[in-house]
Amino acid sequence: MTTHTHHLTRLTAAEMAQKLRAGEITSVELTQAHLDRIAAVDGGERGIHAFLHVSAEEALRTAAEVDDLRAAGGAAEALHPLAGVPIAVKDLIVTEGQPTTAGSKMLEGWMSPYDATVVTKLREAKLPILGKTNLDEFAMGSSTEHSAYGVTRNPWDTTRIPGGSGGGSAAAVAAFEAPLALGTDTGGSIRQPGAVTGTVGTKPTYGSVSRYGAIAMASSLDQIGPVARTTEDAALLHELIAGHDPKDSTSLPGEVPAFGEAARTADVAGMRIGVIKQLTGEGYQQGVLDRFHEALDALRAAGAEIVEVDCPSFDYALGAYYLIMPSEASSNLAKFDGVRYGTRVLPEEGPLTIERVMGSTRAAGFGDEVKRRIILGTYALSAGYYDAYYGSAQKVRTLIQQDFDAAFEKADVLISPTSPTVAFPLGENLDDPLAMYLNDVATIPANLAGVPGISVPGGLSEGLPVGIQFLAPIREDARVYRAGAALEKLLSQDAEPLWAQAPELAETEPEAAAEPAEAAAHPAGK
Amino acid sequence: MSEISRTDVEHLAKLAHISMTEAELEKMAGELAVIVDSVRSVSEAVSGEVPATSHPLPLTNVFREDEVGHVFTAEQSLLNAPDAEAGRFKVPAILDEE
Numbered sequence: 152m153t154t155h156t157h158h159l160t161r162l163t164a165a166e167m168a169q170k171l172r173a174g175e176i177t178s179v180e181l182t183q184a185h186l187d188r189i190a191a192v193d194g195g196e197r198g199i200h201a202f203l204h205v206s207a208e209e210a211l212r213t214a215a216e217v218d219d220l221r222a223a224g225g226a227a228e229a230l231h232p233l234a235g236v237p238i239a240v241k242d243l244i245v246t247e248g249q250p251t252t253a254g255s256k257m258l259e260g261w262m263s264p265y266d267a268t269v270v271t272k273l274r275e276a277k278l279p280i281l282g283k284t285n286l287d288e289f290a291m292g293s294s295t296e297h298s299a300y301g302v303t304r305n306p307w308d309t310t311r312i313p314g315g316s317g318g319g320s321a322a323a324v325a326a327f328e329a330p331l332a333l334g335t336d337t338g339g340s341i342r343q344p345g346a347v348t349g350t351v352g353t354k355p356t357y358g359s360v361s362r363y364g365a366i367a368m369a370s371s372l373d374q375i376g377p378v379a380r381t382t383e384d385a386a387l388l389h390e391l392i393a394g395h396d397p398k399d400s401t402s403l404p405g406e407v408p409a410f411g412e413a414a415r416t417a418d419v420a421g422m423r424i425g426v427i428k429q430l431t432g433e434g435y436q437q438g439v440l441d442r443f444h445e446a447l448d449a450l451r452a453a454g455a456e457i458v459e460v461d462c463p464s465f466d467y468a469l470g471a472y473y474l475i476m477p478s479e480a481s482s483n484l485a486k487f488d489g490v491r492y493g494t495r496v497l498p499e500e501g502p503l504t505i506e507r508v509m510g511s512t513r514a515a516g517f518g519d520e521v522k523r524r525i526i527l528g529t530y531a532l533s534a535g536y537y538d539a540y541y542g543s544a545q546k547v548r549t550l551i552q553q554d555f556d557a558a559f560e561k562a563d564v565l566i567s568p569t570s571p572t573v574a575f576p577l578g579e580n581l582d583d584p585l586a587m588y589l590n591d592v593a594t595i596p597a598n599l600a601g602v603p604g605i606s607v608p609g610g611l612s613e614g615l616p617v618g619i620q621f622l623a624p625i626r627e628d629a630r631v632y633r634a635g636a637a638l639e640k641l642l643s644q645d646a647e648p649l650w651a652q653a654p655e656l657a658e659t660e661p662e663a664a665a666e667p668a669e670a671a672a673h674p675a676g677k
Numbered sequence: 678m679s680e681i682s683r684t685d686v687e688h689l690a691k692l693a694h695i696s697m698t699e700a701e702l703e704k705m706a707g708e709l710a711v712i713v714d715s716v717r718s719v720s721e722a723v724s725g726e727v728p729a730t731s732h733p734l735p736l737t738n739v740f741r742e743d744e745v746g747h748v749f750t751a752e753q754s755l756l757n758a759p760d761a762e763a764g765r766f767k768v769p770a771i772l773d774e775e
Binding site: 261262264265357358371372397400401403464466467469470471473474481485488489490491492493494495497498502503504505506507508509510511513514517522523525526527529530533539540542543544545546547548549550552584585588598599600601602625 | 681685686689690692693694695696697705708709711712713715716717718719720722723727728729730731732733734736739741749753754756757758759760766768769770771772
C-alpha cells in the first residue's frame, strides 16, 4: 500500500468530496484505496472483520461512472456533492445484487429482489457501495458478538467489542475501511458503537429516514441513520438519505433541513444544554464521567448555559424497552418460517409436517439471543400478562415523552454519556444477557420517544474512546449536529481529532490478505 | 424470583414455533426469570390514568392513491424459496398424519 492511497482513506468524507470535485483525485483511486485497506486489515484471524461481503467490482463500476461524468464536464454539475465517496451498508439493509444476511443463518445465501429506499438514494447519488457490514443477528445485541458470522473487533483494541448491533459499520469507519456507513438504531445500535469506536453516529428523528428495506426488529423503534468519523460527514449523509418516502407509512412529510450547514455552524453560544440527572452517576465508569464533565466544562466555556433536567421516568426506560422491543420482534420475526425464503431445516426424525419443519427451521436458523427475545416477546404479549407487561410499557413510553417535553422547556438540547462504559473485552458479557442490556441504558429513551440523538467522541479513558450523547426534540435533528460539531471542535483545538488518534493496525500484504479477506467476505457461501 | 417455569417456556416455544431441547428449555427458563424480574418494575411505575403510546409520532390516517406500482414476477418471488414447483412455493404436509 502506497503512502498516497493510505493518506486518501484518512480524509474526511467532506474532504474526499471536495478533492473529487476539484479533480485532484478520482473516485476509482479513492474506492480502490478503501478496497486495499479492507484487504489489508479486515481479514485474517486478528482482522477487524467489519465486512460480511465486499463488492469490489460494483463499487469500482460506480466510481468509474462518476469519474467519466466528471471528465465529460457539463453533467458533473448535476452530480450529488458526495458522488464518488465510497460507503458501507449495515447488513440489515437490503441490497439488490449483494447478499443480505442480517447476521443470521436464517438468511444465509438470500438475495433481496429489491433495494431499500436509502440504498436507492445512494445509487442515485452515485456513492460506490463497498459492501455489507457485520452486526448482531437481526440487530439484537450491543457487541456484534451475536452475529452468526463471527465477531467484529474494535480497531482501538482488537481484543474488545466494537459495540452493537452496528459494530461492523462503526469499526469500518474507525479503521479507515470506509469514510461513511449506514446503520440502524433501535435502542442505541448506531450511537453506542460510535461511542466505543471513537466515531460519530446519529439516530435521526423517527420517520426522518425511510425504513423501507430495513429488516424490521421493532418497528416503532427502528431507525436508519448515518455513521461517520466527523459530525459534518454524518450530517451530509443524513441529508442524503432523509426525506419522505411513500413506501414507509411512518415516514415524516416535509422538507429535509440543512444538517451539513448546522454542523458547520458548530456554535453553542447561548444554547441551553440540559444534563439529564438520571443518565449520569451510578452505573457509569469514573473515566466516562470524567470525560463527560470535561465536555460540560468546555461547552460552558464556549458560552453554553448548562442546566440540570429531571426525567424520573427514564429509570423505567430500560425495562419498558425490554418489553416493547421483544414484543414487536417476536411478531416481526414470525415471517421467517422456511416457506417463502431463507433457510429451511427438516427435523431429524418424526413426520414432516409444516409445523414441525417450521420449528426445526427456526431452532437451527436463529441464534440464542434472537430466540431469547422472541420467547420474551411471546411471553409479554400472552394472555394474562399483556396488560401488566406490554400495556404498562406503553404507558411508560408516554411518561418518557412527557419527561422529554418538560426537559425541552428548560433546555434546547440534552446531554449524557452515550454508554456507561468504554469497550469491554470480547466475551465478557456474553453469558449475562442483563449485563449486556445495560449498555443501552442512556440511548434507549430517545428510541422510545422518537427524538433524535447523536454520539460524538468525548476523549479517552484508559486509552479507549468515550462517547458523548446529545438529544434534541422531534424534527430538531439540526440541533444535535450543531451541538455535536461544537464539542468536536472544542475537543480538537489542541489535539488531533480522536478518530485520527486510533492506533495503527497491523496490515497484511494485499497479496497475502486477498484469500482470507475473500473468505471472510462471503460467509453466505454459494 | 419470577414464576417462569420450564413448562411455561415449553408452551411459549410452541407458540413461537421454535423447537427446543430439554437443556435449552431449562436454560431459557432461568434466563427469562432474571429478565422478567428486572422489567417487573415497569408495571409498578404506572397508574391506570396514563394513556398508552404505541408509536412515537402522532401520524394518523396515512393514505395514498390505490394504484398498481412495481410488482414482482412469479419467478422473482420464487428465487429465494427453499423449494418450489410449477410456479408455486412447495411446502411439507399442512396436516399431521394422525
